[in-house]
Amino acid sequence: MSQFACGQTKVRVGNRKFERKNKPIMLQIASMTFNPFQENTYVLYDGSGSCVIVDPGCYEPDEQQELKSFITRNELKVVQLVNTHCHVDHVLGNEFVKQTYGVGLYIHRLDEPVLRAVSSYAPNYGFNRYQAAEVDGFLEEGGEVSFGDTMLSILFVPGHAPGHVAFYSAENKALISGDVLFYNSIGRTDLPGGHYDTLEKSIREKLYVLPDDTTVYPGHGPETSIGFEKRTNPFVRA
Numbered sequence: 213m214s215q216f217a218c219g220q221t222k223v224r225v226g227n228r229k230f231e232r233k234n235k236p237i238m239l240q241i242a243s244m245t246f247n248p249f250q251e252n253t254y255v256l257y258d259g260s261g262s263c264v265i266v267d268p269g270c271y272e273p274d275e276q277q278e279l280k281s282f283i284t285r286n287e288l289k290v291v292q293l294v295n296t297h298c299h300v301d302h303v304l305g306n307e308f309v310k311q312t313y314g315v316g317l318y319i320h321r322l323d324e325p326v327l328r329a330v331s332s333y334a335p336n337y338g339f340n341r342y343q344a345a346e347v348d349g350f351l352e353e354g355g356e357v358s359f360g361d362t363m364l365s366i367l368f369v370p371g372h373a374p375g376h377v378a379f380y381s382a383e384n385k386a387l388i389s390g391d392v393l394f395y396n397s398i399g400r401t402d403l404p405g406g407h408y409d410t411l412e413k414s415i416r417e418k419l420y421v422l423p424d425d426t427t428v429y430p431g432h433g434p435e436t437s438i439g440f441e442k443r444t445n446p447f448v449r450a
């Protein structure tokens with residue numbers, strides 16, 4: 213599914229015109245693909261050295277080490293942990309990140325039951341060592357996730373999960389879309405809390421209204437753009 217093999221870290225560097233004294237202040241997005249679901253974990257950072265970790269799917273020790281090594285190598289300070297939604301593949305590394313960096317976990321309130329349910333079904337997928345993490349606060353539409361010189365607005369995009377959020381930076385033309393919109397695909401709606409009409413509405417009213425040249429960083433598979441999906445997505449076409 214993913215064009216990024218496990219163990220590879222892809223870093224996207226922001227627009228150079230915003231660099232200041234050779235210090236890039238624009239958002240940079242590193243992607244690591246973890247666990248058998250090939251989930252994309254993102255580290256968002258900028259020239260301030262601060263970073264936010266989104267959906268840490270690391271489970272095996274070597275996956276945890278890969279995330280940790282990236283943070284260390286880039287001398288980043290982790291300031292927040294957020295989940296787009298709380299399916300097992302996106303939350304496996306939550307407790308590892310909390311323990312390693314002492315940061316709080318933030319999710320949408322409506323996905324708290326989804327997070328609580330993970331402990332009961334994680335062993336069915338072979339994740340016998342899953343450690344549940346406590347939620348420290350909630351993300352709401354209209355709010356923002358900010359660190360260093362970067363601010364991302366929170367979009368509420370239910371349908372794949374009841375409390376699904378996406379993170380959008382207009383300045384950086386970037387959208388962290390979780391499992392709502394993929395390269396020529398959309399999130400499944402047959403899981404508990406999923407609803408097709410709601411997902412389609414989220415995509416049309418919250419995502420397809422963004423500029424066409426917005427890069428979409430999904431929870432699985434390769435990057436895409438709003439314009440490309442509006443033209444070619446087989447499930448939701450503009």
Ligand SMILES: [Zn+2]
Nearest residue numbers: 297299372391
């Ligand atoms: Zn999901």
Ligand SMILES: [Zn+2]
Nearest residue numbers: 251301391431
């Ligand atoms: Zn997923």
